[in-house]
Amino acid sequence: MSTVYDIARSVKIDSFKMATITESQANAALAAIANALQANKDAIVKANTEDLKNGESMGLQAPVMKRLLFDEAKLAGVIDGIHDLISLDTPVGAVSLRRELDKDLLLEKVSCPIGVIGVIFESRPDALVQIATLCLKSGNCAILKGGSEAIHSNRVLFETIRDAGIQSGLPEGFITLLETRSEISEMLKCYESIDLIIPRGSNEFVRYIMDNSEIPVMGHSDGICHVYVDETADIAKAVPIIRDSKTQYVAACNAVETVLVHKDIAQRLVPSLMESLSAHQVEVRGDATIRSYAGDIPCACEDDYKTEYLDYIVSVKVVDNIGEAIDHINKYGSHHTDSIVTEDADKAADFMQQVDSSSVYHNCSTRFADGFRYGFGAEVGISTGKLHARGPVGLDGLVTYKYRLFGSGTAPHIVDDYATGKKQFNFRDLT
Secondary structure, X not given: OOOHHHHHHHHXXXXXXXXXXXXXXXXXXXXXXXXXXXXXXXXXXXXHHHHXXXXXXXXXXXXXXXXXXXXXXXXXXXXXXXXXXXXXXXXXXXXXXXXXXXXXXXXXXXXXXXXXXXXXXXXXXXXXXXXXXXXXXXXXXXXXXXXXXXXXXXXXXXXXXXXXXXXXXXXXXXXXXXXXXXXXXXXOOOOOXXXXXXXXXXXXXXXXXXXOOOOOEOOEXXXXXXXXXXXXXXXXXXXXXXXXXXXXXXXXXXXXXXEEEEOXXXXXXXXXXHHHXXXXXXXXXXXXXXXXXXXXXXXXXHHHHHOOOOOOEEEEEEEOOHHHHHHHHHHHOOOOEEEEEOOOHHHHHHHHHHOOOXXXXXXXXHHHOOOOOOOOOOOOEEEOOOOXXXXXXXXXXXXXXXXXXXXXXXXXXXXXXXXXXXXXXXXXXXX
């Protein structure tokens, strides 16, 4: 029986083949995968039904069950996403620099696949499809480890994608599925074969991955997102933006968890906001000022501002000014997505400049933080770090680059000629 180390080493070899596929080959494979998923619809839904039944017997919470659901509508959505992905230009092979260093000596900077990407995710079977197809389009091999609660859904999706891809001419290692929890620790040791790990889970889990692997890690842990309502805000805009940010998909990492309200608009905003959120069964927890306007609601405490609820709960706090709002977000937020509602363009600019998050919005729901909604063809995850990729990570975040130096002419190109002064560099950008 092959170990994870053996599997990863084999995938690494296949990643060199994967890096050579053309855009037309990738698109043909994606089209075949979309057709195979549609043709295998009944088996996929049946497998997901089994996972949902097991989830209920395990007592999984409602937000987790919602992420676990993969019905015909979810399947149609990911298939549409694959067709959108086909329409996007490949990020591989893009030349971002052409520089003549000297006569007959040309330097290029060109994008290329990262290689082998390991993704560890929980609950969401649709994530498997999105990750696999994004890696395919960007010329990468993917080693995937899904949550045990979605084992049947993940298995049938993996087999469908793998078979269609191989039949389209892709190397066998373009996608690999690991199923046991023990394989995670083995995976983290494969630093010679896996080029990048993207964990999608709790803060503790992501920290564990970072602390226990020499492999570079990209991703985010918590999604503690904010909406700040400035004193110049239009309440007719603010209430729907907050409602959508909280309730459109409550289990998402870009759902709002804390609403900050300027003291001068709180009395006018809170009654309308309470009416709207109550209609959607949202529990509002407020500070003393908010409670004076909202009536008998739970008190928001320090821990609430540090909590990613992923549930129909939101904390609301009054601030004296925009500076206090920005300070609160930078202290308690997770650098994911934060929004200001205001009619003052200067304040919006200050907020977007000073809030240290991967996505900052003006008069928009936080739920827009998504690779599909950014036109990236879905995403492998959202990165709140500042190196390589940030925000929703789509195709562009799954490539790196290399430098290519071309020597032409009859003379050899050696550094000693420049070190001794025989030749001089004559830098000239061609693009």
